[in-house]
Amino acid sequence: MSSLTSPSKNQQKLSTSENVSSIRDITHIRVDNSSTPSSSQKFSLPPTEYKNSNVHNAMLKCNQDYVQKSKILMSLLVDTSSILKLVRETNKQRWDLHYPFVGIKSTQTPGLKSSLYNDRNHRLMSKYKQKVNDRLHTPTDMSSSQEFNSKLNVLKLDLKRGDTSSAETVFEDLDKSAIATLLDGRLVQTEKRCESLHARISDTSSKVLVAGDVNAGKSTFVNALLRKEVMPVDQQPCTTLFCEVLDVQENGGIEEIHAIKDITSYKRTDVSTYIVIEWKDLYDTIVNNEESGEYTQLKIYTKDRRNAQESLLHNGVVDIALIDCPGLNRDTLKTTALFARQEEIDVIIFVVSAENHFTLSAKEFLSNASKEKAYLFIVVNRFDNIRHKEKCRRAILEQIKEVSPRTHEYAKDLVHFVTSTSIKIEKDDDNVGNMSHKFNTADQNDNDTKSIEEFSKLEESLRTFVLKKRSKSKLAPAQHYLDNLVTDIGVLIEFNRNIAQQENDKANMKLKEAERAYNKLVSDQKSSVATAEKAETRVCEEIQTFTRNSLEKAIENVGKNVSCEFNGLLYIWGYANDLRDSMLDDIQKEVVASEENAKNKTAQCIKLIQDLGKDLGEVKQVNLDRMYTKPGMSISIDIEISDFIEFDLNEKFSEGLGFAGLAGGAVMCAATRLDALSCLWKLTGFVGFNNMRRLALPLVGLAGFGIVTYILFDAKHVISRKVARKIRGHLKRSDYVNIETNRIVRQGRKKIRKVSDNLRDQFRKAVEEEETKQVAQRISYKKSEEAVKFFEKIFSQTEQVAECLEDFLGNNEWEDYEEIPVSN
Numbered sequence: 001m002s003s004l005t006s007p008s009k010n011q012q013k014l015s016t017s018e019n020v021s022s023i024r025d026i027t028h029i030r031v032d033n034s035s036t037p038s039s040s041q042k043f044s045l046p047p048t049e050y051k052n053s054n055v056h057n058a059m060l061k062c063n064q065d066y067v068q069k070s071k072i073l074m075s076l077l078v079d080t081s082s083i084l085k086l087v088r089e090t091n092k093q094r095w096d097l098h099y100p101f102v103g104i105k106s107t108q109t110p111g112l113k114s115s116l117y118n119d120r121n122h123r124l125m126s127k128y129k130q131k132v133n134d135r136l137h138t139p140t141d142m143s144s145s146q147e148f149n150s151k152l153n154v155l156k157l158d159l160k161r162g163d164t165s166s167a168e169t170v171f172e173d174l175d176k177s178a179i180a181t182l183l184d185g186r187l188v189q190t191e192k193r194c195e196s197l198h199a200r201i202s203d204t205s206s207k208v209l210v211a212g213d214v215n216a217g218k219s220t221f222v223n224a225l226l227r228k229e230v231m232p233v234d235q236q237p238c239t240t241l242f243c244e245v246l247d248v249q250e251n252g253g254i255e256e257i258h259a260i261k262d263i264t265s266y267k268r269t270d271v272s273t274y275i276v277i278e279w280k281d282l283y284d285t286i287v288n289n290e291e292s293g294e295y296t297q298l299k300i301y302t303k304d305r306r307n308a309q310e311s312l313l314h315n316g317v318v319d320i321a322l323i324d325c326p327g328l329n330r331d332t333l334k335t336t337a338l339f340a341r342q343e344e345i346d347v348i349i350f351v352v353s354a355e356n357h358f359t360l361s362a363k364e365f366l367s368n369a370s371k372e373k374a375y376l377f378i379v380v381n382r383f384d385n386i387r388h389k390e391k392c393r394r395a396i397l398e399q400i401k402e403v404s405p406r407t408h409e410y411a412k413d414l415v416h417f418v419t420s421t422s423i424k425i426e427k428d429d430d431n432v433g434n435m436s437h438k439f440n441t442a443d444q445n446d447n448d449t450k451s452i453e454e455f456s457k458l459e460e461s462l463r464t465f466v467l468k469k470r471s472k473s474k475l476a477p478a479q480h481y482l483d484n485l486v487t488d489i490g491v492l493i494e495f496n497r498n499i500a501q502q503e504n505d506k507a508n509m510k511l512k513e514a515e516r517a518y519n520k521l522v523s524d525q526k527s528s529v530a531t532a533e534k535a536e537t538r539v540c541e542e543i544q545t546f547t548r549n550s551l552e553k554a555i556e557n558v559g560k561n562v563s564c565e566f567n568g569l570l571y572i573w574g575y576a577n578d579l580r581d582s583m584l585d586d587i588q589k590e591v592v593a594s595e596e597n598a599k600n601k602t603a604q605c606i607k608l609i610q611d612l613g614k615d616l617g618e619v620k621q622v623n624l625d626r627m628y629t630k631p632g633m634s635i636s637i638d639i640e641i642s643d644f645i646e647f648d649l650n651e652k653f654s655e656g657l658g659f660a661g662l663a664g665g666a667v668m669c670a671a672t673r674l675d676a677l678s679c680l681w682k683l684t685g686f687v688g689f690n691n692m693r694r695l696a697l698p699l700v701g702l703a704g705f706g707i708v709t710y711i712l713f714d715a716k717h718v719i720s721r722k723v724a725r726k727i728r729g730h731l732k733r734s735d736y737v738n739i740e741t742n743r744i745v746r747q748g749r750k751k752i753r754k755v756s757d758n759l760r761d762q763f764r765k766a767v768e769e770e771e772t773k774q775v776a777q778r779i780s781y782k783k784s785e786e787a788v789k790f791f792e793k794i795f796s797q798t799e800q801v802a803e804c805l806e807d808f809l810g811n812n813e814w815e816d817y818e819e820i821p822v823s824n
């Protein structure tokens with residue numbers, strides 16, 4: 001099997017460039033045929049046998065050239081196939097290929113800067129580069145799909161969609177991946193085509209189709225070539241299906257007839273794909289098939305006992321298979337024409353009866369076949385039946401001139417007037433079985449040396465022609481195909497390299513932008529977070545200072561501006577309570593004011609912090625209404641008797657007066673607060689009645705004196721002072737200022753911290769997003785960079801293939817095969 005079926009193995013052995021250099025070596029070394037397995041097999045016969053045969057030597061020479069050229073071509077096909085595989089792989093996995101000129105309306109393909117021009121001097125550009133460049137920059141008419149697609153030949157996409165839509169509009173409807181998929185399909189087809197071309201070149205055999213009118217003597221001619229009675233001959237039309245006669249070596253040395261129903265599934269080694277026909281049944285099978293149509297083709301493996309110099313089937317150079325066709329008529333014309341068009345058919349031999357000349361079917365077949373194959377090999381048979389031979393010769397040559405002028409030009413080599421029945425053929429009763437009685441031997445004429453000579457001449461010409469045609473028919477299609485293909489690959493790759501380069505430039509720019517944006521964001525993040533932290537600290541300190549000062553001041557001033565209605569001594573207790581409440585209210589007012597201040601400061605700070613992150617997305621609103629809704633520290637102060645007693649009286653009073661006043665005050669207080677009588681009663685019980693009686697008078701006197709003093713010296717101021725002092729003392733002891741300040745600051749800090757945390761979060765997300773963007777840009781940059789490198793590598797590999805193709809196959813010698821079909 002060809003190496004194309006396992007390119008990976010092939011690649012393991014040789015890289016493309018190594019392969020190409022090995023191809024270069026091939027051309028400088030004369031191919032030593034004896035070293036190749038096929039040639040050792042083919043030239044195993046003693047060389048003396050060839051000595052006198054110029055024809056055979058010519059065949060050997062011709063074959064040498066063929067072997068050498070086919071090796072090069074096969075290597076190039078393998079390399080091209082590997083390139084296609086790499087392109088396909090990239091198209092599928094890494095980089096969607098762009099189809100040249102999609103959506104570019106200008107005839108100058110703007111934006112397409114060719115790196116090929118980067119060569120120092122345009123004139124120094126390789127032929128291949130120049131070719132690709134010219135193709136890329138040739139103005140394109142976008143009006144029709146045909147013109148549009150003409151940038152590519154082999155890789156051209158078939159995008160016709162109705163008559164009205166141009167390829168351009170079709171392309172507009174397709175997205176990038178759809179085009180990549182279409183291209184993938186095209187690449188697969190192309191790879192297969194390379195494989196089939198490779199297989200065709202590696203196949204050393206040659207197929208020769210023997211066509212002609214009914215009863216022209218095709219089967220007789222085939223038998224004469226083989227010198228053996230293989231094909232059944234009948235005066236009635238008898239060949240009804242295609243019978244391919246091959247050398248027995250092709251079937252492992254076993255003479256056999258395979259009747260095939262479906263030729264596409266035929267495998268010689270798989271007996272289920274054919275039926276083996278007995279030799280004796282060959283005639284009946286062929287004749288009966290006209291009605292049954294059971295088989296489409298027969299493969300007849302037969303032994304040619306003649307030596308290589310004489311044999312056609314195994315001539316030591318090329319394995320020739322002869323295909324005997326059914327005679328041409330309206331029914332068979334189409335099938336035979338189709339058969340003749342097959343690539344495998346290297347040569348068409350057309351057998352015409354000298355008596356009947358060309359029929360209409362024959363002319364139609366020949367004119368079509370000559371378009372396909374250029375040169376035809378024409379056998380004018382049954383020449384023995386012609387009396388005016390020269391006249392007949394002229395008439396037939398005239399007809400050939402009409403249907404195939406090129407064949408006519410080389411008529412000496414390509415047109416032969418023969419009598420097939422003049423050739424003595426070997427009969428093998430085992431093979432032909434009961435068919436022998438049907439074989440017409442009446443026309444055989446051993447002594448007709450002229451006819452035999454004519455036939456030998458025909459055979460010589462035929463062998464050389466088959467060989468040359470084989471070279472041409474097997475190698476030329478591959479050469480032309482490769483030539484077109486490598487140019488197409490170049491155009492496709494260069495076009496995509498350009499796009500990849502543009503995308504790389506763009507990606508590079510975007511990557512740099514992304515890096516800049518990222519760095520700026522990270523620095524903004526640091527500074528903003530620091531600013532927010534500072535603002536938080538500062539504002540909290542401000543709130544703290546303000547609150548502390550306010551509360552301390554309020555506590556210090558407590559009672560200074562208090563005014564409560566004093567309704568006389570009887571209501572002194574209520575007065576004291578009112579005073580206390582009023583004082584505590586004043587402090588509470590300061591607390592509320594501090595809370596309000598803290599709220600404002602917090603709001604300002606929050607605004608400042610939110611402003612720091614205003615570019616980072618939506619700002620989360622913070623509700624400050626719920627701040628300080630819970631009451632602060634509660635103050636519980638009870639008014640006691642002692643709150644009415646002022647020990648530290650004004651310096652203007654003496655100590656005695658003070659004591660009396662106090663005592664009086666105490667009595668008054670007790671009198672007002674308690675039931676005086678019950679109090680007295682209790683006191684009497686305590687000190688004893690007699691003692692009480694003795695104390696009563698001085699006490700009453702003292703009380704009276706106290707009452708008078710108390711009234712005289714403004715009881716309400718004393719209470720105010722005492723209550724204020726009591727409140728201050730209580731608040732100091734309970735660390736009121738600190739606790740309240742901390743509470744107010746804490747709540748403000750909490751709100752600010754929440755906003756700061758949100759800002760941090762916003763920055764973190766933004767940084768993450770920028771990082772992701774940066775990573776994506778880096779990936780896209782790397783991807784396009786890899787694509788550029790890949791396309792450059794592929795282009796240079798393709799260029800090497802193209803140069804080899806140019807060097808070794810693009811010479812005039814090659815064309816000679818068309819110019820001189822037979823002569824050496």
Ligand SMILES: Nc1nc2c(ncn2[C@@H]2O[C@H](COP(=O)(O)OP(=O)(O)OP(=O)(O)O)[C@@H](O)[C@H]2O)c(=O)[nH]1
Pocket residue numbers: 212213214215216217218219220221232233234235236237238239240325326327328381382383384385418419420421422440443
């Ligand atoms: N006189 C003469 N008769 C020939 C010659 N070649 C063939 N014949 C006869 O022509 C008849 C038909 O020959 P075939 O070889 O069967 O012809 P064919 O073209 O294969 O026929 P179909 O396959 O049926 O189209 C037979 O009787 C042959 O003996 C020839 O060169 N000279």
